[in-house]
Amino acid sequence: MSGIEKGLIALGVLLVLLALRIPVAYAMGLVAAAGIWLTVGEAFLFTTFATTPYSVAADYTFVVVPMFVLMGGIATRAGIIADLYTAAQYLLDRVKGSLLIATIVAQGAFAAASGSTVVAASVFTRMALPEMARFRYDLGLAGGAIAAGGTLAGLIPPSVAMVLFSMLTAEPVGKLLIAGIVPGLLTMAVYIIGIRLMVAIRPDLAPPSGVQITGRMKLAAVGRTWSVGLLMLLVMGGIYGGFYAPSAAGAIGAAGVLVIALAMRRIGARGFGDALIEAARISAMIFLIVIAGLIFSRFLVISGFTGELRGYVLGLNIGPVGFLLASMLIMLVLGMFVDSVSLMVITVPFLFPISQALGIDPIWFAVIVVKMVEIGAISPPVGLNLYAVLASAEGRMTSAQLFRGVLPFIAMEAVLMALILMVPGIVTWLPNNM
DSSP states (O other), rough: HHHHHHHHHHHHHHHHHHHHHOOOOHHHHHHHHHHHHHHHHHHHHHHHHHHHHHHHHHHHHGGHOOOOOOOHHHHHHHHHHHHHHHHHHTTTTTTTTHHHHHHHHHHHHHHOOOOOOOHHHHHHHHHHHHHHHTTTTTTTHHHHHHHHHGGGGGGGSSHHHHHHHHHOOOOOOHHHHHTTHHHHHHHHHHHHHHHHHHHHHGGGGGGGOOOOOOHHHHHHHTTTTTTHHHIIIIIIIHHHTSSOOOHHHHHHHHHHHHHHHHHHOOOOOOHHHHHHHHHHHHHHHHHHHHHHHHHHHHHHHTTTTTHHHHHHHHHHTTTHHHHHHHHHHHHHHHHHTSOOHHHHHHHHHEEEHHHHHTTTOOOHHHHHHHHHHHHTTTTTTTTTTHHHHHHHTTTSSOHHHHHHHHHHHHHHHHHHHHHHHHHHHHHHHHHTTT
């Protein structure tokens, strides 16, 4: 049996296990264990399972994962995110569709304090959706905007998705984090333009609020957002300026937001404890999936799947663009049924080596992968952000409304992907000039 056949059988079994609702980490671990045992025997299997978990968990570089999650948890519980949304809402009060645009702007700023897309979607559903319902906004479009805006946390640093890509490929995490800034800001701009066009064509989607916001209220609201600016300076300023490594930046950001929250008297022992528990739970889930994914990718290597697939793809002479389009199609289809972290762990270990053999810039490829993963997070029927919105909406909308409302944002993402493919400098310019 060829390596490609072994790999395809393993992937097929994995998808069957996932369809049976077996957690992805356990499914990948079981398939990898069976594959390694059948391919090279139990000695290599035991060695792999004994060494891989420790080598991942003991890598100091990846301490950024729990630190970034903790930073977002504290910022949310301290009301810093609510301040952001209020400021954006007040500043844009005279703009058509102001609450939708304010949600996108605030989520972009929130992305600088949290690297989790699901957390962003959940937080802003509870915060923004009641306001949009009060002013008779189309709830499907409102939910779609919240779900799509949550994906900004996958690009704008600190991004857990970029750290995860670094864990899977050993690419420098600092460059990966910086590379997400321009695409993230561009995504925000395209969303805002798209919302403006939709509201201009269909004013009933977002009726005027009729609420008068004074200049003094706007200044006061903006003044309360100083904490986010300070956090961005601490985290990204330190990385870009070379004052400390990304691993240290995560700890500095978490400590910084805690000091800010305490100074503002907005968090107590219970809130901090809840943030710690949330960070530990999410980080443990991510690390478990990554460890299982790395063992699974090791099986794909020793079975010959990765090497044979690379040779087969190179033999097709489809070139870098053809490979990227094929990779995007694979991730788009899988992203409709598999969550974001699992999608990266399943696909990156065998797609990344092929991309390097074709001479594709690794940082550019990373952003393309993360963008496709985030598109998967808002793609029906199993987009993770969609269900985070539905779970937090408390029955205000149906899944059919939300699926319909998110479609325009998926179309905007298609435009963004075309831009990134045609102009790689959108991604590579900033990290290359660090």
